[in-house]
Amino acid sequence: MxxxxxxxxxxxxxxxxxxxxxxxxxxxxxxxxxxxxxxxxxxxxxxxxxxxxxxxxxxxxxxxxxxxxxxxxxxxxxxxxxxxxxxAPALNGRKLSLGIDPVVAERLPKGWPRHSKELDPYIRETRSTNDVELIWSNELDALLLAAKTRHGALSERAICLSGSAAPVYFVTRPGLAECRQSRAIREALDA
Amino acid sequence: MxxxxxxxxxxxxxxxxxxxxxxxxxxxxxxxxxxxxxxxxxxxxxxxxxxxxxxxxxxxxxxxxxxxxxxxxxxxxxxxxxxxxxxAPALNGRKLSLGIDPVVAERLPKGWPRHSKELDPYIRETRSTNDVELIWSNELDALLLAAKTRHGALSERAICLSGSAAPVYFVTRPGLAECRQSRAIREALDA
DNA sequence: GCGCGAGGCTTAGAAAATCTCAGTCTACCG
DNA sequence: CGGTAGACTGAGATTTTCTAAGCCTCGCGC
Structure with a gap:
């Protein structure tokens, strides 16, 4: 009423x-x-x-x-x-869990995104992995990969890192590619 | 997600x-x-x-x-x-429909609350009536009455109008007495 | 001290809302 | 022209929400 x-x-x-x-x-x-x-x-x-x-x-x-x-x-x-x-901090569900291919991690600032204040609202945890299966099994929301991969219906976005010719690939479950968290992560990497 | x-x-x-x-x-x-x-x-x-x-x-x-x-x-x-x-202006459901006892209307500014900018967000319509049955039948949300009435489980709040010894009674369906709209109406009358 | 009333709690089942599945339709592309 | 993509729809399955009834504790009045 x-x-x-x-x-x-x-x-x-x-x-x-x-x-x-x-x-x-x-x-x-x-x-x-x-x-x-x-x-x-x-x-x-x-x-x-x-x-x-x-x-x-x-x-x-x-x-x-x-x-x-x-x-x-x-x-x-x-x-x-x-x-x-x-x-209810335990929920924390809005933040993405992100897997980072070790090969990609080598090309990022050391420990990225650990000390990034701007990404803290968007990333709950990171894991060093390139296993796409973790997305399908709902253990990860997104992955940063060094190479295109056969990923079925997953969304994939190429990101050009500064000072590097080869793009990295941001892979998410269908429908997550354009959410705010994903966009924020991609923008941070574009910088 | x-x-x-x-x-x-x-x-x-x-x-x-x-x-x-x-x-x-x-x-x-x-x-x-x-x-x-x-x-x-x-x-x-x-x-x-x-x-x-x-x-x-x-x-x-x-x-x-x-x-x-x-x-x-x-x-x-x-x-x-x-x-x-x-x-969806047709919805407009957040505003209360208010019945005003003619006896009370005589004691209020002429045409109240028609020209009241402050009450416009809270009152959808007014009718000249003191029929409590209209609340029970869901045709009205609230009533301004000149006298206490046997109202069963309805909520009733006495309001002292300025320049008047006898209070008027603001009657609503159970649970509506303390909603924002009701409070705004009562505050306007207290002034 | 006892009884009554108020109001929160719980359960089982009824009612309503939401979902899935499968098929239809339209538009676009090769 | 045929195939694909994606929105639409209806029937029935599943889930959520509600009601009714009874239980419990507490406070108040007699």
């Missing part, structure tokens, strides 16, 4: 789909099927009485309303996530 | 219970049973791995963690509610 807003599940689905402009990618990030995301967003739109997306055969476009809603919803989620982490 | 926080339902239950320091009052506000609130909060605490309340035989006390969490959760809900209202 005091607060009126639709189901958080619907908002989660909307927010992820809006970021990716794709129900499929949002589904991968949320760990559900694309059908579930589609139904959730549709339910949300019906409860609000507006359209949030224009559907294309191969993806989505935000409506003006959707474009207005997205940053606010993201902001509220940030507040909740920060508050939740503050009271 | 990008965002980690517990179910909104649990957070809703926590936030209302923390404001009221009572599962029973929170249940009335949320329109569910006290058992449901109790279960939701317990599930939330288990998922976070912390206690948010100390239970007393006749109510609740916030733990330090609970006290830290509450304002942040309220803030996130405000953001979501404001954003939802902005994109």
């Amino acid at each position: 005091t607060y009126r807003f639709p189901s958080l599940n619907g908002l989660k689905a909307f927010e992820a789909a809006a970021r990716h402009l794709s129900f499929k990618a949002a589904a991968a990030e949320l760990g559900v099927t694309a059908g579930a995301v589609s139904q959730q967003v549709k339910r949300l739109e019906m409860s609000l009485g507006i359209s949030l997306f224009r559907r294309l055969p191969q993806g989505l476009l935000l409506t003006p309303e959707g474009a207005v809603y997205l940053p606010e919803v993201s902001r509220a989620f940030d507040v909740l996530t920060d508050a939740t982490e503050a009271v | 990008t965002y980690r926080f517990p179910s909104l339902n649990g957070l809703k239950a926590f936030e209302a219970a923390a404001r009221h320091l009572s599962f029973k009052a929170a249940a009335a506000e949320l329109g569910v049973t006290a058992g449901a609130v109790s279960q939701q909060v317990k599930r939330l605490e288990m998922s976070l791995g912390i206690s948010l309340f100390r239970r007393l035989p006749q109510g609740l006390l916030l733990t330090p963690e609970g006290a830290v969490y509450l304002p942040e959760v309220s803030r996130a809900f405000d953001v979501l509610t404001d954003a939802t209202e902005a994109v």
Whole structure:
């Protein structure tokens, strides 16, 4: 009564789909099927009485309303996530666990990213490994590899390190490549 | 994955219970049973791995963690509610519908609260009526009455109008008496 | 001291919400 | 033209949330 807003599940689905402009990618990030995301967003739109997306055969476009809603919803989620982490540090779930190929580690500042204040909010732990299987088994969220790898449906982004000709590869589970943590890590490496 | 926080339902239950320091009052506000609130909060605490309340035989006390969490959760809900209202004005549900006894209206500034900028965020509509039944039938959220009335389980707060000896009575559905809208209305009348 | 009422706790089952699966549709590309 | 990608939809499975009823402790009044 005091607060009126639709189901958080619907908002989660909307927010992820809006970021990716794709129900499929949002589904991968949320760990559900694309059908579930589609139904959730549709339910949300019906409860609000507006359209949030224009559907294309191969993806989505935000409506003006959707474009207005997205940053606010993201902001509220940030507040909740920060508050939740503050009271329940054990959760710490928003930070990525990152595997670093030893070959890559040699080309990075010693001990990176241990002393990086800017990456501390985004990286929970690092491990020295290049085993892609750890991503599939959910033991790692992301990997920094020295070479392209046969990675199935994993996302891969090439990063050019300064002072080096050969790129390194940032590999994540589907849907994680464009989240804030991943972007922050890539930006830090671009510098 | 990008965002980690517990179910909104649990957070809703926590936030209302923390404001009221009572599962029973929170249940009335949320329109569910006290058992449901109790279960939701317990599930939330288990998922976070912390206690948010100390239970007393006749109510609740916030733990330090609970006290830290509450304002942040309220803030996130405000953001979501404001954003939802902005994109879906038809919802407008956060504003109260207020009935005003004609006898009371005579003692208020002419047309109150029509031109009140400060109350605009809190009052959706007003009707000239003193029929308490409209609250029970969910047609009104609150009433301003000239006299105490037999109101069963409704909440009633006396308000002293300036320049007047006899108080008026602000009556709401159980659980709504201390919400922000109600408080704002009462404060405006106290002036 | 006893009885009553208030309010939190718990359980079992009902009801509602959410998910999966499988198939349909449209658009794009080779 | 055929294949692929991705959004849409419906039925049923699964999970979450709710209700009702009873239990417990505490405080108050007689």
